[in-house]
Amino acid sequence: MLYWLLKSEPDVFGYPDLVRVGVEPWNGVRNYLARNHLRQMAAGDLCLFYHSNAKPNGVAGVARVVRAAYPDNLQFDPASAYFDPKSSSDNPRWSMVDVSPVAAFPTLLTLDAVRGLPEWADSPLTRKGTRLSVFPVTAAQFEAALAAVGLEAIWKTEGPTDLETAETEAGGAQSF
DNA sequence: GCCAACGTTGGC
């Protein structure tokens, strides 16, 4: 199982939107490195859902990859801002995965707070000038992020696949 | 294949 971070602007699509829709195709990624990361994802992988261009910025929750990479639908839609005339259906240039909500963080883990975690000293998130929107995080980084918002006990005792159950027992998803 | 110009991301 691998761990990832997904950036999204909450004004466009935030964690509460993911909770509302249940399953979301993560389309519109138009950066090759980010795309390659999408292609490395497997169903079951967990993602930190990060709010960028927000006030404040930070990790809002955990999502799960529920479908591995398949062709991004928007690349074939001329009406879409993500249309790519150079892409073809026999050789699609861009990929997307499907993600679902797992657990909202009880409080937003702000970018400042992430910077305070030693595990996150070296990451595209905390490195100046990095704009990558999809990248891997280490298990230690993932665990540290959960621990910082009080979900470490869940992590340690239940394991990642039981976060959903623990969330339900804790009283349902929070919103920001 | 180089690199200048341009557009975009994203923190502040």
Next chain:
DNA sequence: GCCAACGTTGGC
């Protein structure tokens, strides 16, 4: 709104 950083484009 500013601007640093970076990816992409396109002329040569």
